[in-house]
Amino acid sequence: MQLDNTLIALADPTRRAILERLTQGAAKVTEVAAPFPISLNAISKHIRILERAGLVQRRISGRDHMLSLNQQPLDETAAWIEQTRAFWTSRLDGLEALLKAEDALTKAKGKK
Amino acid sequence: MQLDNTLIALADPTRRAILERLTQGAAKVTEVAAPFPISLNAISKHIRILERAGLVQRRISGRDHMLSLNQQPLDETAAWIEQTRAFWTSRLDGLEALLKAEDALTKAKGKK
DNA sequence: ACAATATTCAACCAAAAGGTTTAATGTATT
DNA sequence: AATACATTAAACCTTTTGGTTGAATATTGT
Structure with missing residues (x-):
C-alpha cells in the first residue's frame, strides 16, 4: 500500500x-x-x-x-495520521468521561 | 529514536x-x-x-x-509530520513563485 | 580516442522483520 | 493434584534492510 x-x-x-x-x-x-x-x-x-x-x-x-x-504522499500520510490522532483523542477522552460518569454514579448510589 | x-x-x-x-x-x-x-x-x-x-x-x-x-507518541509523530509538511509546502510553493518571477523577468528583458 | 564523471548493477554480508512450530512458565479452575 | 488457559520463550525459516566492494554503463570533457 x-x-x-x-x-x-x-x-x-x-x-x-x-x-x-x-x-x-x-x-x-x-x-x-x-x-x-x-x-x-x-x-x-x-x-x-x-x-x-x-x-x-x-x-x-x-x-x-x-x-x-x-509532496503528495507526505500530504496523504499527514492526513491519515492526523485523522487517526483525532479519533484516538475522541475515543480516549470519551472513555475517560465515561469512567468519571460511572464513578459519579457509583458514589451517588453509595450515598443513598 | x-x-x-x-x-x-x-x-x-x-x-x-x-x-x-x-x-x-x-x-x-x-x-x-x-x-x-x-x-x-x-x-x-x-x-x-x-x-x-x-x-x-x-x-x-x-x-x-x-x-x-x-496517545503521546502518535501526537508527537503527527506534530513532526505536520511540521514537515508545512515546511515542504512553503518551500515548494516558494520555489514555484521564484521560477514564475524569473520567467516574468526574462520575458520583460526579451521585450526590451 | 581517452580519461574522467555520474550512476546503477551484482554479489555479498549481517542484522532485523514477519512468520512458523514446539516448548516453557505462570495462573485459574475443577 | 490435574487440567485448562494466557502468554512468552526459543529455535528456526525466508525476505527485507542497510551496508559494503567491485564491475558495468553511459555521458561528458580533453
Whole structure:
C-alpha cells in the first residue's frame, strides 16, 4: 500500500535527512550523497525507497539524475495520521468521561 | 529514536489494525489476536514493537495482559509530520513563485 | 580516442522483520 | 493434584534492510 511505503520511507533517519536536503532545492545523486558518511551506493538505495514511496522524483538529463521532492504522499500520510490522532483523542477522552460518569454514579448510589 | 520507533510501528498494516482494535477499548492479547489469520505468537511480537514505540501499554493481572493505547507518541509523530509538511509546502510553493518571477523577468528583458 | 564523471548493477554480508512450530512458565479452575 | 488457559520463550525459516566492494554503463570533457 502507498501508506505503508511512505511510512517505511520516513522511518529511517538517513532518508529523512535526504528529504531535508531536498527541501533546499533539487540536487543530483552525488550532491545529495556528499554529506553522508556512507557509500554512494547506500544512498542510491535509500533514494530508490524514497522513489517507491513517491516522495522523491527523478529527472534524468545525460549522466545526471536530478532529484526533487513530491509532496503528495507526505500530504496523504499527514492526513491519515492526523485523522487517526483525532479519533484516538475522541475515543480516549470519551472513555475517560465515561469512567468519571460511572464513578459519579457509583458514589451517588453509595450515598443513598 | 522515538520517532523512528513510532514510524516503524505504524508502517505495518497488521499493527495499524491492532491499534484500531484498541480504540474500541482495552483488550487482552488473546482478544486482540482473535480476528487475525496469523499465529498468536506473531501478534505477540507485533505488540512488542508497538510497546517499544510506546503506542501500547500493558497492565498485567494474573495470567491476563490488558493492552491499551497511549496517545503521546502518535501526537508527537503527527506534530513532526505536520511540521514537515508545512515546511515542504512553503518551500515548494516558494520555489514555484521564484521560477514564475524569473520567467516574468526574462520575458520583460526579451521585450526590451 | 581517452580519461574522467555520474550512476546503477551484482554479489555479498549481517542484522532485523514477519512468520512458523514446539516448548516453557505462570495462573485459574475443577 | 490435574487440567485448562494466557502468554512468552526459543529455535528456526525466508525476505527485507542497510551496508559494503567491485564491475558495468553511459555521458561528458580533453
